[in-house]
Amino acid sequence: MKNLLILSCCGAILLLTVAPLAAQNSVDVLNSGPQPTNTAGCAVNPQCIPAVWSTTSNAGTDISSPITASFVFDTNGGALPIDFPSATSGQICLADTRDLTGTTLFAQIAANCQAARGVALLLIRDSAATAPSTIPVFVISTADGDFLRNSVGFDTTTGISNYPIRINVAKATPPSNPTGQHNCPTGQAATAYVGTGTANYTPSESLCLPAGAGQAVEPSMIVDSQGDIYVESIRGVPGGLDLWRWNKAADRGPNADGTLPFKYEGQPDCGMFVTPFCTQSGLAPGGGDGDLAVNTPDPSNSNIPNLAVVSLAAAEVTGSHSTNRADTFSTPNPATAGVPFDDRMWIDSSNDPSHVYMEYHDFGTTSQIFVQRSADGGETYTDALGTVVDAATEPSVGPPTGNIAGQIKVDNTSCSSHGNLYQIFVGPDNPTDNSKNSSAYMNATYVGVATAVSLTNPTLTFTDYKIFSCGAGSTCPSGAGLGNLFPGLAVDNFGYVYATWSDNNDIYYSFSTNHGTRWSQAIKLTQNTSQAGKSNVFPWIAADANGHVAVAWYGADQVGNSNTVSATNTHWNVFVAESINGHAVSPTFTVSQATDHSNHTGQISTGGLTGASDRSLADFFQIGIDPSHLVNIAFADNHAGPSVTYFTREKSAAAGITTGGKCAGTSHEAGGNGHQNGKHGGQAQFSFSYDDSNQTTGTASYTDSGSGVVFQATQITAATVDNVAHTVTLTGSGTDNRVPVTFTIIAADSSLAAPGSFTITLTDGYTNSGNLLDGSVTVY
Numbered sequence: 001m002k003n004l005l006i007l008s009c010c011g012a013i014l015l016l017t018v019a020p021l022a023a024q025n026s027v028d029v030l031n032s033g034p035q036p037t038n039t040a041g042c043a044v045n046p047q048c049i050p051a052v053w054s055t056t057s058n059a060g061t062d063i064s065s066p067i068t069a070s071f072v073f074d075t076n077g078g079a080l081p082i083d084f085p086s087a088t089s090g091q092i093c094l095a096d097t098r099d100l101t102g103t104t105l106f107a108q109i110a111a112n113c114q115a116a117r118g119v120a121l122l123l124i125r126d127s128a129a130t131a132p133s134t135i136p137v138f139v140i141s142t143a144d145g146d147f148l149r150n151s152v153g154f155d156t157t158t159g160i161s162n163y164p165i166r167i168n169v170a171k172a173t174p175p176s177n178p179t180g181q182h183n184c185p186t187g188q189a190a191t192a193y194v195g196t197g198t199a200n201y202t203p204s205e206s207l208c209l210p211a212g213a214g215q216a217v218e219p220s221m222i223v224d225s226q227g228d229i230y231v232e233s234i235r236g237v238p239g240g241l242d243l244w245r246w247n248k249a250a251d252r253g254p255n256a257d258g259t260l261p262f263k264y265e266g267q268p269d270c271g272m273f274v275t276p277f278c279t280q281s282g283l284a285p286g287g288g289d290g291d292l293a294v295n296t297p298d299p300s301n302s303n304i305p306n307l308a309v310v311s312l313a314a315a316e317v318t319g320s321h322s323t324n325r326a327d328t329f330s331t332p333n334p335a336t337a338g339v340p341f342d343d344r345m346w347i348d349s350s351n352d353p354s355h356v357y358m359e360y361h362d363f364g365t366t367s368q369i370f371v372q373r374s375a376d377g378g379e380t381y382t383d384a385l386g387t388v389v390d391a392a393t394e395p396s397v398g399p400p401t402g403n404i405a406g407q408i409k410v411d412n413t414s415c416s417s418h419g420n421l422y423q424i425f426v427g428p429d430n431p432t433d434n435s436k437n438s439s440a441y442m443n444a445t446y447v448g449v450a451t452a453v454s455l456t457n458p459t460l461t462f463t464d465y466k467i468f469s470c471g472a473g474s475t476c477p478s479g480a481g482l483g484n485l486f487p488g489l490a491v492d493n494f495g496y497v498y499a500t501w502s503d504n505n506d507i508y509y510s511f512s513t514n515h516g517t518r519w520s521q522a523i524k525l526t527q528n529t530s531q532a533g534k535s536n537v538f539p540w541i542a543a544d545a546n547g548h549v550a551v552a553w554y555g556a557d558q559v560g561n562s563n564t565v566s567a568t569n570t571h572w573n574v575f576v577a578e579s580i581n582g583h584a585v586s587p588t589f590t591v592s593q594a595t596d597h598s599n600h601t602g603q604i605s606t607g608g609l610t611g612a613s614d615r616s617l618a619d620f621f622q623i624g625i626d627p628s629h630l631v632n633i634a635f636a637d638n639h640a641g642p643s644v645t646y647f648t649r650e651k652s653a654a655a656g657i658t659t660g661g662k663c664a665g666t667s668h669e670a671g672g673n674g675h676q677n678g679k680h681g682g683q684a685q686f687s688f689s690y691d692d693s694n695q696t697t698g699t700a701s702y703t704d705s706g707s708g709v710v711f712q713a714t715q716i717t718a719a720t721v722d723n724v725a726h727t728v729t730l731t732g733s734g735t736d737n738r739v740p741v742t743f744t745i746i747a748a749d750s751s752l753a754a755p756g757s758f759t760i761t762l763t764d765g766y767t768n769s770g771n772l773l774d775g776s777v778t779v780y
Contacts, residue, residue: 025051025138025170027122030068033163034151036144043168046328049144051122051167054129057110057137067092067120067136067167072159073149075099078109084116087158092165096124096145106131120167122148138167179205180252180261181244187211190644194259195596201576201648202258204596206637207231207244209264209644216242216645217618219634223626224294224305229260230326231634232268232290232309233645234618240267240287241311244645245326258651265326269311269318286311286318286332291347295377298323298353308356308378310336310345317345317360321378336381339370344405344486347378350419351412355455356381359388359408359423366394367402369425369448371460386460388423388448393464397427397446400437406487409497415663417495417515421450421460424489424499426482429469439607442481443470445501445508447489449516467499467510467519480504480561484537484606485619488551492543494693495664496583500525500539500551504561504606506532507539507553511583513693513780514665520778521751525577529591531555535562536575537604538617544625546661546694548654549582552594552623552633554604562604563613571598574635574648576623580656583664584691585671585778594648599637616643629653658694667693668721670728672747674775676758679768682706686758686775688745690719690730700730700745702760709766711736713743721779726752728779736764749779 024041026048035047042048044066053062071094074083078095079102093113097106106123110133113121121137123129124145131137140148153162177184178194189211195204209216216233223229229246244262245251252261269286289312297303307322309329319336320329336358337345343363349356356374358381361367373384388405389397397403403425411420428434429444448462470476480503487501497512499519506524526536535556543549555575558565577589605611608619621635630650637646661667671689678684684704691697698716702709713734720729726749733742741762746769750756756777759769 051138089117184208221634288312403427488541490543661694672777
């Protein structure tokens with residue numbers, strides 16, 4: 001949801017200024033002249049010459065504005081008053097101390113420069129210089145001096161340089177950072193913080209933020225295929241976005257405690273730190289919402305993946321992208337969305353160098369969800385267009401209640417489902433619930449699916465599937481509906497699709513093994529955990545390997561609605577539920593606390609822009625899984641002051657992660673347990689499972705005490721799934737009362753045709769068939 005930051009004119013300017021600077025100056029060569037190779041510490045040009053100010057010059061004050069002029073080179077080192085020619089007036093003196101033939105005070109060289117009406121002195125020298133004077137004096141290295149003398153060059157008669165130069169105001173020296181974060185501005189919005197870590201996650205570390213930013217909330221994050229991590233957060237309109245990067249080669253490897261030395265990359269919706277737009281307007285074109293997506297390595301660009309960024313202004317989406325790992329960004333395109341007055345865009349990329357999909361809401365009229373495609377890395381989104389809410393679903397989730405859209409996800413697998421698009425949203429179950437015009441009646445979850453997507457077809461067509469409902473007329477068990485806030489979606493490397501959402505009390509989870517057309521029964525991840533019955537909101541989900549999925553959320557230590565819990569005694573943390581068999585008939589999850597301290601005290605609003613409760617954390621946070629299968633988390637935290645972005649990551653990957661197996665839609669999974677009538681009275685109990693999505697596994701047991709049957713399967717030799725009747729037939733061998741037998745089991749799915757049925761036939765003459773008295777059977 002949009003975050004509006006109301007600023008006075010002066011306040012807007014403060015977003016782009018910092019505290020007085022002290023440290024290294026720099027020299028730029030102008031007018032397309034030869035450029036130095038150095039890129040460190042440059043204030044304006046990307047390549048510059050480092051210059052060290054002599055602290056006793058210029059009456060003890062470094063320059064406060066840049067000096068632009070030609071340099072005049074004195075071949076004698078500037079020792080004599082006559083050395084600097086008359087052409088020096090209004091120019092910068094350049095003197096090489098290697099040209100001196102005797103002992104000369106640096107102050108004398110500065111005085112000689114000033115006497116010739118020079119405005120500043122550059123001394124070529126490989127060590128510091130003390131030069132008391134009333135003009136500024138700077139020292140540059142002999143290598144850089146040779147560059148100016150020989151490459152930039154000068155007129156041998158007048159001494160005037162072939163190109164003008166600029167001595168820049170000193171760029172801030174980054175403050176010391178406990179995790180080695182760098183490129184950080186001098187003034188910080190919050191004191192750097194590093195926690196102690198938890199059993200499974202590294203110490204929580206704050207990401208450095210300029211003091212003028214005010215806040216860094218709703219962090220988005222992405223991990224590319226090379227392991228580079230990008231984190232982005234919003235300041236609020238019109239403050240723009242902030243972005244951080246960790247690249248192991250450029251930014252150094254992890255610290256001993258597992259924390260990462262992120263690089264602060266400035267504001268991507270301002271290009272890089274400042275652009276003419278931001279400089280002239282004092283504003284950034286966005287900051288209300290933001291998101292990131294990264295493509296596959298580009299072979300035409302040194303295998304560097306494209307990074308796309310979107311930022312939301314008051315009524316329009318701004319798009320830009322980087323092709324050098326976030327060091328610079330393209331000029332922002334402030335009109336990427338095809339529909340005006342839009343809201344809450346999400347993006348995801350194809351596994352090619354340049355295609356990016358963006359979804360957003362038509363906020364003002366129909367509550368339609370639009371999807372556009374970019375073919376140029378996220379600069380423009382004119383390559384394809386589609387709408388998610390189909391005609392059959394629109395009466396339920398259109399006006400007046402509308403819907404809340406979560407992520408769009410692209411199937412980037414090598415399976416037949418490659419290119420599929422999935423879009424999750426929550427809304428009312430039916431038109432009657434919709435007519436109540438209340439967020440409490442957003443009681444159903446939907447996923448729009450676009451199949452057979454072609455990069456040459458400009459039309460995207462979606463079909464919607466209702467994957468969960470609290471029930472017609474219901475406000476869900478919590479009474480708060482499902483808009484708490486965004487539902488989440490993920491696709492793993494084998495095309496299995498996963499979804500999550502919240503009713504403010506519980507975090508729900510469901511999965512699809514057949515490309516989003518059928519979904520599992522919803523599981524409450526918080527049930528039977530320490531978070532059961534408490535407030536749990538803002539879920540996010542990520543997946544990579546076969547069945548490896550993680551869900552994170554903000555969880556409170558108090559029972560109640562997040563909007564109305566105690567404002568003083570409610571403490572929140574980040575929790576993660578992780579599974580390595582996320583699409584099994586009965587997936588198992590391990591829940592752990594990721595934060596090493598409470599990241600927020602008080603209430604959390606789930607009302608978005610119109611919410612009346614505490615919105616200091618804004619509306620969501622994100623997680624990502626890296627190539628080593630580690631869960632990475634970027635979250636908002638205001639435990640020590642203003643809300644800023646923090647980061648933590650898993651210390652080690654979960655054991656048992658599967659990187660091979662069958663694609664979704666080609667595998668079969670089935671299982672169940674329960675009771676049916678015994679053949680001679682009483683009840684018979686059954687249990688079975690089958691899964692060939694990776695290595696084929698299966699079990700079966702059956703007990704009918706009235707018939708004296710105690711069966712246990714030892715091997716399943718064949719399985720047949722009927723996708724029309726939704727039955728599974730298993731055959732194999734086992735024992736009945738320890739006597740070898742072969743068996744045939746036929747089970748019918750109870751979720752599609754209640755109550756389900758179970759049939760067993762053994763070669764010792766026993767057979768029984770009937771409907772389930774309790775329990776369930778699931779067939780995928």
